[in-house]
Amino acid sequence: MGKFWSLVFLSVPVLGVAVFVAAASWGYWFPQNVSAHGGQIDHLFMVILWLTGAVFLATEIVLAVSLWRFDGAKSPRARFSRGNMRIELGLAAVVGLLLVFITVYQLEDWAEAKIRQPDLPPTVEVNGRQFEWVMRYPGPNGELGDADDLFSPGDLHVPVDEDILVSLVSEDVLHSFYLPNLRIKQDAVPGMRIPVWFRATETGVFDLVCAELCGWGHYKMAGRLIVESRADYEAFLTRLEAEQNEDGFEEQQPTAANTSQRHPSVAEVVYRRAAR
Amino acid sequence: MTVAASPSPGAPLVDANSHHRGFLRRYIFSTDHKVIGLQFYFSTLIWFFVGGALALAVRWQLAWPWSEMPIVGRMLFAAEGGQISPEFYTMLVTMHATIMIFFVIIPILAGAFGNFLIPLMIGAEDMAFPTLNMFSYWFMWPAFACMTASFFVAGGAASAGWTSYPPLSVLHDAAPGSGPGQTLWLLGVVFIGIASMLGSLNYLTTIIQMRAPGMTMLRLPMTIWGLFITAILQAFALPVLTAASVMQLTDRLLGTGFYLSEAGGQPLLWQHLFWFYSHPAVYIMILPAMGMVSDIISCYARKPLFGYRPMVAAIIAIAGLGFIVWGHHMFMSGMNPAMGTTFMAATILIALPSAVKVFNWLGTLWGGRIEFTSAMLNALAFVSMFIIGGLSGIFMAATTVDIVIHDTYFIVGHLHYVLFGGSTFAVFAGTYHWFPKMFGRQMNEFWGKVHFLLTFLFFNGTFFTMHIIGMGGYPRRVAAATAYAEFARFEPLNVFMTICALGMGFTQLIFAANLFGSLIWGRRADRNPWRANTLEWTAPSPPPHGNFDFQPVAYRGPYEYSSPEVTADFYPQNQPPDAEPATAAAH
Numbered sequence A: 001m002g003k004f005w006s007l008v009f010l011s012v013p014v015l016g017v018a019v020f021v022a023a024a025s026w027g028y029w030f031p032q033n034v035s036a037h038g039g040q041i042d043h044l045f046m047v048i049l050w051l052t053g054a055v056f057l058a059t060e061i062v063l064a065v066s067l068w069r070f071d072g073a074k075s076p077r078a079r080f081s082r083g084n085m086r087i088e089l090g091l092a093a094v095v096g097l098l099l100v101f102i103t104v105y106q107l108e109d110w111a112e113a114k115i116r117q118p119d120l121p122p123t124v125e126v127n128g129r130q131f132e133w134v135m136r137y138p139g140p141n142g143e144l145g146d147a148d149d150l151f152s153p154g155d156l157h158v159p160v161d162e163d164i165l166v167s168l169v170s171e172d173v174l175h176s177f178y179l180p181n182l183r184i185k186q187d188a189v190p191g192m193r194i195p196v197w198f199r200a201t202e203t204g205v206f207d208l209v210c211a212e213l214c215g216w217g218h219y220k221m222a223g224r225l226i227v228e229s230r231a232d233y234e235a236f237l238t239r240l241e242a243e244q245n246e247d248g249f250e251e252q253q254p255t256a257a258n259t260s261q262r263h264p265s266v267a268e269v270v271y272r273r274a275a276r
Numbered sequence B: 001m002t003v004a005a006s007p008s009p010g011a012p013l014v015d016a017n018s019h020h021r022g023f024l025r026r027y028i029f030s031t032d033h034k035v036i037g038l039q040f041y042f043s044t045l046i047w048f049f050v051g052g053a054l055a056l057a058v059r060w061q062l063a064w065p066w067s068e069m070p071i072v073g074r075m076l077f078a079a080e081g082g083q084i085s086p087e088f089y090t091m092l093v094t095m096h097a098t099i100m101i102f103f104v105i106i107p108i109l110a111g112a113f114g115n116f117l118i119p120l121m122i123g124a125e126d127m128a129f130p131t132l133n134m135f136s137y138w139f140m141w142p143a144f145a146c147m148t149a150s151f152f153v154a155g156g157a158a159s160a161g162w163t164s165y166p167p168l169s170v171l172h173d174a175a176p177g178s179g180p181g182q183t184l185w186l187l188g189v190v191f192i193g194i195a196s197m198l199g200s201l202n203y204l205t206t207i208i209q210m211r212a213p214g215m216t217m218l219r220l221p222m223t224i225w226g227l228f229i230t231a232i233l234q235a236f237a238l239p240v241l242t243a244a245s246v247m248q249l250t251d252r253l254l255g256t257g258f259y260l261s262e263a264g265g266q267p268l269l270w271q272h273l274f275w276f277y278s279h280p281a282v283y284i285m286i287l288p289a290m291g292m293v294s295d296i297i298s299c300y301a302r303k304p305l306f307g308y309r310p311m312v313a314a315i316i317a318i319a320g321l322g323f324i325v326w327g328h329h330m331f332m333s334g335m336n337p338a339m340g341t342t343f344m345a346a347t348i349l350i351a352l353p354s355a356v357k358v359f360n361w362l363g364t365l366w367g368g369r370i371e372f373t374s375a376m377l378n379a380l381a382f383v384s385m386f387i388i389g390g391l392s393g394i395f396m397a398a399t400t401v402d403i404v405i406h407d408t409y410f411i412v413g414h415l416h417y418v419l420f421g422g423s424t425f426a427v428f429a430g431t432y433h434w435f436p437k438m439f440g441r442q443m444n445e446f447w448g449k450v451h452f453l454l455t456f457l458f459f460n461g462t463f464f465t466m467h468i469i470g471m472g473g474y475p476r477r478v479a480a481a482t483a484y485a486e487f488a489r490f491e492p493l494n495v496f497m498t499i500c501a502l503g504m505g506f507t508q509l510i511f512a513a514n515l516f517g518s519l520i521w522g523r524r525a526d527r528n529p530w531r532a533n534t535l536e537w538t539a540p541s542p543p544p545h546g547n548f549d550f551q552p553v554a555y556r557g558p559y560e561y562s563s564p565e566v567t568a569d570f571y572p573q574n575q576p577p578d579a580e581p582a583t584a585a586a587h
């Protein structure tokens, strides 16, 4: 039976590799990348995939070979050995080096993605709330956070080939601003304003996903990311402005000050609780 | 006390202490560690099937969204026409994970195997504090009651994820399950915490104080090392979770606002406190399993464990590092990204002792004389699957790569490779291995192997695929990803995973049938059916109250298989030098 079980365990590395090869050739791979930094993240993933893949194959094959060779039904007495410190330390050193390499190799990209915020005013504020994304663009004066801002739920419009700085907030519970095609993910946290930056390199319509469980409607908290030319983007803003002026919405537009008022006050929260 | 040689198998049970006790004291409110261990075992087994059923419902919805569930659908959700509603789905994923983690893996490893094995393997009569031990089991029941009741309260059971992140979990109207269901969830977690803390203090004291003569720390079997370090982790990390849960309770009930920004609190505070416990908790869920697997592999390879001291050192290193890596669950949370770098370094470092463990298991097999029993096959599966789970951990530990895979099915794949592929296969292995000691009978080997083979294949079919859709960005905890154009391509894989999951679920009925059937019809086992070295195998099967019918003494380490000093291929820990094992004649 040793041979049979050896083959069962050998199927793990064989099928493991086969699955990745098949996935790559049948289109079950990364989402299409349309961001400036995403290629680098995919590259890092592949570097780790190759390194861990080598360790995976080596260890799983040694396991299967041991089962084949040392089947108790045909082996004599087992070799008596309590271990070998030299091999142990040698392997640990190799693994240690690989791990240090992986850590150091991706530090720079992490800093680019999350630490070195580009020096520009926020392009748009994205506000997560159960169960939609609400975008707030600067109005005609070009400044975000004042009375002439433009609001629009659902679609996030951004100009192509420009650095975008999103100011991410949430007004109720946690959400996560996830753009699979731009390799972007960031939780939105009530009480925090978190910067997110990227540069889209292709025009088109892409998914804006909520990646943090936010309640029963989490599955449908979908938005769209619309990457368009500078001209189309500006046309969109003009259209939005016209719409907002038309329906007399102007007077009631929330200002920076009263946006934060939309969070329930402590008294309200306590009251709501007492009420049940 | 004189040292007796191990008596011949089948010697009459010496049950000096328990013959005068009534049924209630013997089997229900028992202070005997073995009875408590089995109480834990059977309670968690029931929850294993409940949690498994919830998982199948989750998979049903993912493969065939909003379609009527056959047979049980109409019974459970008559109002929705037999469909799973989105609120019910979030409750399912929450309660599946909660039950599997808090009611199955942690209590079956520490509670069931820990209780049963610690005194037997160290050569003690019982735990240091038998009554406390009894309470550690009975404190599980308020937790069981809370979680069970929560399914029937208004709004249903908790549905904020097993991680219970505020504000979703704190604001009563944030989700249907954030009503009384969430309060009961928190109470359940507090009770479970108390139960585990009582257990861990007892384990620590017992292992430190009650070892048999000659049983030095470095002669302890790895199972005991795993349980010992686990108890330390529980003793230090659990109070944090318990306090954090009480704070969430007061936020909900008294309006304290620790976790609400509008009340001066911080949602991220919960995440820090929760993961400060729950990262060590993932090691609580694997270190005892690693210990058991080490013992089982050495026994059926008939070869000493490769590198005993490095194995002990690796467990200690994993546990120590385990306390400073919790932030790897929070790379995308809004925590200072520079802190993410530190947590990444610590996390990647933890892969090193994990790698040492894998090499040593392989080293143990190499040159062995392998016996392919059901216990051994499941232990080998642990090694094979833990390799995958450990390696996928490296992707997520690399902060930059985690941007794309955090909160996707890649994480779900990772955690099931370590928790099902790792811990659960170890539980199966431990069951087949120690069943003869628990009940004095053997489990059926043929059905054991059928169960193993089917579980192994279906498991990989279900969970390996998750890495692929996770790479594709498929988000977790989403009732149906149909709102997103990007993920439509994965629908065929979802159906495939669900079919495998159903196969795996039904295969577990074979295990249950084998377990309960063997209780009645199993072949009788003598003291040491596997020709193993550790002390539990020198006690009668099953051991009487008080365990040993002689004073066990350890003369050597637990792994002297195929030692050149004796002709038999094992050399029990209690066998005086220059005597042949008494039970060797039986084989």
Ligand code: HEM
Pocket (backbone or CB within 6 Å): B163, B282, B283, B285, B286, B328, B329, B347, B348, B350, B351, B354, B389, B390, B391, B393, B394, B396, B397, B398, B402, B405, B406, B407, B411, B414, B415, B418, B419, B422, B423
């Ligand atoms: C080499 C060792 C390991 C490494 C490097 C590692 C790394 C990680 C990382 C970085 C995450 C967070 C991923 C994310 O949310 O983006 C994670 C999640 C997780 N890990 Fe591991 N891990 C390892 C071993 C284990 C073990 C042994 C267990 C349990 C027995 C485990 C259980 C889990 C669980 C349950 C989660 C998901 C928690 C959740 O979000 O629900 N891991 N792991």
Ligand SMILES: [Cu+2]
Pocket (backbone or CB within 6 Å): A174, A175, A176, A210, A211, A212, A213, A214, A215, A217, A218, A219, A221
């Ligand atoms: Cu959401």
Ligand SMILES: [Cu+2]
Pocket (backbone or CB within 6 Å): B278, B279, B282, B325, B326, B328, B329
């Ligand atoms: Cu962790």
